[in-house]
Each structure stands twice: as structure tokens, then as C-alpha cells.
Amino acid sequence: MGAPLRKIAVIGGGIAGLSAASKLVRDGNDVTVFESAPQLGGRARAITWKGQQLDNGQHILLGAYHQTLNLISSLGINLDAVFLRLPLTLQMQSSFSLKAKPLPAPLNLLFGLLLAKGLSWGERLAAIRFFIWVRNKDFKLVKDEPLLDLLNRHRQPPRLIKWMWEPLCLAALNTSIKTASAQIYLNVLRDSFNQNKNDSDLILPRADLSTLLANPLGIDIIKHGGEIKLKTTVDNIVKTDHGFNLCIEGKTDLEFSHVIIATSPHHTLSISHALDVARELNSFDYQPIYTVYIQYPSDVKLPSEMIGFTKGIAQWAFDRGQLCGQRGLVAVIISAEGHHQKITQEALGEAVTDELRSAFPNLPKHEWFKVIAEKRATFSCTAGLKRPSQKTSTPNLYLAGDYTEGDYPATIEGAIRSGQTCAQFILQS
Numbered sequence: 210m211g212a213p214l215r216k217i218a219v220i221g222g223g224i225a226g227l228s229a230a231s232k233l234v235r236d237g238n239d240v241t242v243f244e245s246a247p248q249l250g251g252r253a254r255a256i257t258w259k260g261q262q263l264d265n266g267q268h269i270l271l272g273a274y275h276q277t278l279n280l281i282s283s284l285g286i287n288l289d290a291v292f293l294r295l296p297l298t299l300q301m302q303s304s305f306s307l308k309a310k311p312l313p314a315p316l317n318l319l320f321g322l323l324l325a326k327g328l329s330w331g332e333r334l335a336a337i338r339f340f341i342w343v344r345n346k347d348f349k350l351v352k353d354e355p356l357l358d359l360l361n362r363h364r365q366p367p368r369l370i371k372w373m374w375e376p377l378c379l380a381a382l383n384t385s386i387k388t389a390s391a392q393i394y395l396n397v398l399r400d401s402f403n404q405n406k407n408d409s410d411l412i413l414p415r416a417d418l419s420t421l422l423a424n425p426l427g428i429d430i431i432k433h434g435g436e437i438k439l440k441t442t443v444d445n446i447v448k449t450d451h452g453f454n455l456c457i458e459g460k461t462d463l464e465f466s467h468v469i470i471a472t473s474p475h476h477t478l479s480i481s482h483a484l485d486v487a488r489e490l491n492s493f494d495y496q497p498i499y500t501v502y503i504q505y506p507s508d509v510k511l512p513s514e515m516i517g518f519t520k521g522i523a524q525w526a527f528d529r530g531q532l533c534g535q536r537g538l539v540a541v542i543i544s545a546e547g548h549h550q551k552i553t554q555e556a557l558g559e560a561v562t563d564e565l566r567s568a569f570p571n572l573p574k575h576e577w578f579k580v581i582a583e584k585r586a587t588f589s590c591t592a593g594l595k596r597p598s599q600k601t602s603t604p605n606l607y608l609a610g611d612y613t614e615g616d617y618p619a620t621i622e623g624a625i626r627s628g629q630t631c632a633q634f635i636l637q638s
């Protein structure tokens with residue numbers, strides 16, 4: 210092989226940066242990933258607690274996340290071994306349940322809605338009517354608007370909103386239904402329910418996120434000759450005549466021909482303040498996700514791998530015993546802003562364990578709980594939000610990250626797509 214084509218710096222070892230780096234090293238480029246944390250993965254990583262690997266937040270993927278699934282397969286990982294694939298099932302505790310039927314899309318959803326338990330006929334037909342309307346519009350709105358406004362205009366009954374549209378909005382966009390982008394929500398509906406019946410499948414990790422994604426990507430990058438520098442924070446990027454210099458802990462590192470900034474927007478702003486890109490970044494707001502891990506005795510099993518709640522603080526509970534073999538461990542998710550942010554983590558853990566006990570009266574006393582609060586888990590995916598393109602106005606400088614331009618909210622798939630787009634731009638340059 211001849212000399213490497215390009216010398217590329219990827220700033221940020223989250224999933225976006227790693228997906229870009231992996232594609233670029235495979236093409237023979239000289240790539241260095243700079244990551245400020247002691248581990249890769251960013252917002253999709255595992256932490257060790259009481260001898261177990263816990264994710265910084267339970268993640269759910271969808272069958273429509275083709276680039277994610279392709280990337281993981283390309284690393285030689287058997288998808289069936291690392292994921293549990295379930296036909297879309299919304300099992301909302303003591304209110305309603307919906308299961309996609311084994312039919313071609315969109316009949317899988319339409320028959321699922323027709324046979325949904327807990328909804329009146331009026332509610333089922335309202336949901337079907339709305340879905341047919343958006344499908345006829347090709348899932349495109351003339352103008353983006355808050356999802357709740359769109360649902361109200363289409364006379365979606367309050368219980369249907371509370372039990373189905375709102376939990377789906379929180380799970381997918383992590384933004385209140387009052388402000389969430391209806392267009393991005395429709396994009397997710399389109400990709401999940403309008404093409405292949407398997408696109409709406411829920412894909413639940415059977416391993417922790419570092420084992421599943423970040424570590425294999427890191428190994429792949431090194432195997433193809435790339436370099437990864439952990440615990441290395443880039444403070445500033447300086448444009449030179451031939452490319453870019455990176456400033457790291459007061460020192461200037463080697464010059465790079467191309468730079469991908471794959472950090473979240475607030476970090477991107479701080480390291481690129483001298484460049485035009487800073488002006489291209491509007492101010493993003495953020496939404497939290499709290500995960501409460503609760504350890505019960507090892508013989509405890511929830512009725513299914515994933516259960517939704519619509520009454521209290523808890524929104525979804527995942528049985529990590531059934532998913533990852535972490536017997537008796539339950540992960541409870543609380544998305545977006547809410548009252549839970551105003552109480553102590555101790556009080557939150559107690560409130561959530563009480564809610565679980567009242568939902569499942571046979572649950573024994575828990576052994577411990579651990580709250581993981583990700584205060585900037587995702588950007589607020591609000592109606593009309595302008596997101597920057599991966600290509601900046603500075604030649605050879607690119608932006609990767611779940612917040613950059615794209616059809617998706619802050620997701621693994623959005624992050625991977627953005628990284629692959631940056632890599633593609635560089636390969637074409």
C-alpha cells in the first residue's frame with residue numbers, strides 16, 4: 210500500500226466519530242481519534258457498578274436503523290447473538306397494548322391498531338385515520354409544528370395521545386409532545402411502518418453498549434491502522450495554510466489535512482470558536498434521560514422484556530435479566546424534562562421502586578438501586594429546529610453527531626449516518 214491518502218483528525222470518540230473513523234481507515238487513510246474520556250462511546254457506553262456492566266442509559270433500536278445494523282454486521286458481529294428482535298409491541302401497564310401483526314407494512318400496524326387492547330373503537334379508528342392521512346401526505350408536512358398541535362388538529366382522542374402517541378414521542382424524540390417536531394416524528398413513523406414489516410421491530414441489546422458498539426468499532430479502527438488517543442481533550446482548532454492544527458493541553462499537535470468534529474454542539478462551539486463553523490451552530494437546548502437501575506433477588510422476572518407506564522414517574526421498565534442475563538436487574542427509563550429532576554436521586558429511586566411495587570404487588574424488596582442522570586442526553590428535538598450540515602463552509606472541516614442535519618432525532622442511527630456522511634464527503638474530496 211502507498212502513503213496514506215489523507216491525514217484526518219476525528220475529535221470525539223462517540224458513535225458518530227467512531228463510525229466516520231472506521232469507514233475512513235478501511236479506505237487506507239491515516240486517522241487519529243481524540244477522545245477526552247478514558248473510554249470510547251460517549252453517550253452510548255457502559256459503566257461498572259457493583260461488578261456489573263450498566264449502560265449509561267438503556268437503549269432501544271428499531272429495525273429501520275439499517276446503517277447501525279449494517280455497521281455492526283460489517284464488524285463481523287452476529288446480530289442475532291447481540292440483539293433481541295421483537296415485533297413492535299407496546300405493553301402499557303394496566304392500560305393498553307399494541308402488537309404489530311405479521312403482515313406486510315403498513316398492514317402490520319393497521320391491523321395491530323385494529324386489534325389493540327384497551328382502546329375503544331373510536332380511538333382505534335382515529336389512530337388508523339391519522340396514519341392513513343400522514344401516509345397519503347407521504348409523511349411530509351408543509352410546515353413543521355409541535356406534534357401535539359398536529360394530533361389535536363386531527364382530533365386524536367386524549368387517551369390515545371396519552372397511551373400511544375406520547376410514549377412513542379418520548380421514546381423516539383426525548384422531547385415533550387407539546388414542543389416536539391411533528392416532522393421528525395413522522396420520519397420515524399415512515400421509516401418504521403411504511404416499507405418492510407421488520408423495520409418496526411424493536412431491537413433490544415443483549416450486551417452492554419460498550420461491548421456491542423464502541424469497543425468493536427475501536428478495535429476495528431486500530432486493526433486498520435488508525436490511532437485512538439483517549440483522555441485527550443482538544444481545546445482548539447486552528448486553520449493553517451495546509452490544513453488544521455489541533456491544540457491539546459496547551460500544545461499544538463501535528464497538522465491534519467481534514468478534521469471531523471464529532472462532539473456534541475456545546476463542545477463543538479467551544480473548540481471551534483475561531484472558525485466560521487461556530488457561526489453556523491445555532492444554540493441547541495438539551496433534554497435529560499434518567500435511568501434507575503433496581504436490583505431485585507435473582508429469581509425476579511417481569512412479565513415481559515419491556516413494559517410501559519403512563520401514570521407516575523417511570524415510563525419504561527426493561528428486564529435486564531431477560532435481555533442480558535443480568536438476573537433480577539430492572540432498568541427504568543424516565544425521558545425528557547419533568548418533576549423527577551427536582552427531587553434527590555435517593556427520593557427518585559424510592560419513588561420508582563414504589564411505583565414498580567404497586568404495578569407488580571408480588572415484587573420482593575429490592576437490594577439496591579442506582580440512578581444515572583444524563584442531563585444532556587439528547588438535543589431538544591423541537592419543531593422547526595435548524596440543524597447544521599455535515600459539510601461546513603471551511604473546506605475539509607466536517608461536523609458529525611446526532612444533532613447534525615438529518616431525518617432522525619438524537620439516536621444511534623442519526624449519529625452513525627452523520628459519521629458515514631462525513632467520511633463519504635472526505636472520500637469524494
Ligand SMILES: Cc1cc2nc3c(=O)[nH]c(=O)nc-3n(C[C@H](O)[C@H](O)[C@H](O)COP(=O)(O)OP(=O)(O)OC[C@H]3O[C@@H](n4cnc5c(N)ncnc54)[C@H](O)[C@@H]3O)c2cc1C
Nearest residue numbers: 221223224225245251252266268269443586610611620621
Ligand atoms: C441515557 C440515554 C439514552 C438514550 N437512548 C437511546 C435509544 O434508546 N436509542 C437511540 O438510538 N439513541 C439513544 N440515545 C442517544 C444516543 O446515545 C446518541 O444519539 C448517540 O450516542 C450520540 O453519539 P454522538 O457520537 O453524536 O455524540 P456523543 O456520544 O456525545 O460523542 C461525543 C464525544 O466527544 C467527546 N468530546 C467532547 N468534547 C471533546 C473534546 N474537546 N476533545 C475530545 N473529545 C471530546 C465526548 O467525550 C464524547 O465521547 C440515548 C442517549 C442517552 C444519553
